[in-house]
């Protein structure tokens with residue numbers, strides 16, 4: 236039974252009038268700070284003016300404190316944060332790096348950039364790394380690094396993941412691009428591995444268009460990351476850095492890769508950090524509101540969310556069962572939702588569209604052929620995704636859910652049943 240059975244003709248069609256890709260504005264305090272910097276002209280993160288503390292150094296200090304980690308380095312993008320963390324953690328050309336097969340293109344991209352070889356690990360029905368396959372692939376590949384990606388904010392059992400890494404002598408780096416402020420069992424993501432990496436791209440928890448952050452407690456990793464980011468010999472200006480003598484060990488042997496964050500970007504981010512927890516609570520409320528509307532729809536499956544997962548969703552995912560909609564019908568469902576204001580992305584699309592990406596699109600990575608990660612193939616072929624801007628009200632959530640239900644019902648009809656008889660449940 237469709238939820239809208241008997242209603243669609245009398246009620247007319249539901250359309251969502253908002254733009255799901257519209258972000259929140261930058262907070263006034265961020266705009267003011269940015270304007271001050273523009274008037275001043277000192278946009279480079281390192282000052283030669285001894286009287287003021289550069290914005291990027293303050294951001295690093297504040298983010299290190301938020302994460303409860305000793306060191307932080309700000310860079311120009313999330314992907315560069317990953318690259319720098321890999322290099323600073325010791326990944327050398329030819330080294331294997333385990334990654335969960337459901338992630339975004341900048342993750343295998345960062346590994347390729349560092350000269351490493353990505354080894355795909357399967358995922359489970361919760362869209363997170365499959366623990367058994369991680370154990371198996373760590374043993375079989377001999378990889379000494381794991382770049383664990385909390386793709387779309389889904390967090391695996393971190394006690395189990397850290398246990399597997401310890402057993403195999405694997406160093407974990409966390410890709411927290413979608414989990415700033417999220418955690419597992421009361422502990423923030425970005426604090427489980429040797430380093431945690433974050434993004435400030437517009438559709439993440441904080442928005443400066445571009446930007447990245449690396450946090451760590453390892454003093455050598457921190458010094459190398461700062462030098463790699465392009466500190467010249469101005470690293471003394473960092474405020475979340477190791478002691479100066481640590482840099483002596485690395486300053487002549489670490490290349491400057493010029494991936495600094497500008498002062499302008501840092502000035503936009505600092506006020507957003509101050510309200511991060513409050514905004515994450517709002518995101519959670521939006522998700523819960525939508526989940527309560529969508530969970531009852533048979534065949535639209537939401538991932539299980541264990542009580543220990545402190546998730547902070549900036550987007551929502553669901554899987555469409557083949558019993559509900561065939562591949563053809565799934566395409567029509569997406570077109571119908573789109574025509575009614577809800578832009579749904581489909582990870583099963585044969586070609587990458589916009590931000591969608593799946594492992595078989597990264598042909599520079601070994602093991603991307605079909606069947607190498609069978610559950611990821613199956614899950615991604617049915618996976619849908621849409622954004623959750625922070626301004627969504629409860630009424631907006633109900634409208635979006637109604638559009639999706641309406642699209643399911645519409646996609647269930649075939650051309651031949653224009654008379655109104657539904658072809659499938």
Ligand SMILES: *Cc1c(COP(=O)(O)O)cnc(C)c1O
Nearest residue numbers: 312313314339341386412434436
């Ligand atoms: C956005 C994102 C990144 C990279 O961030 P950029 O700042 O766009 O380089 C990495 N991993 C995941 C899972 C992401 O979603």
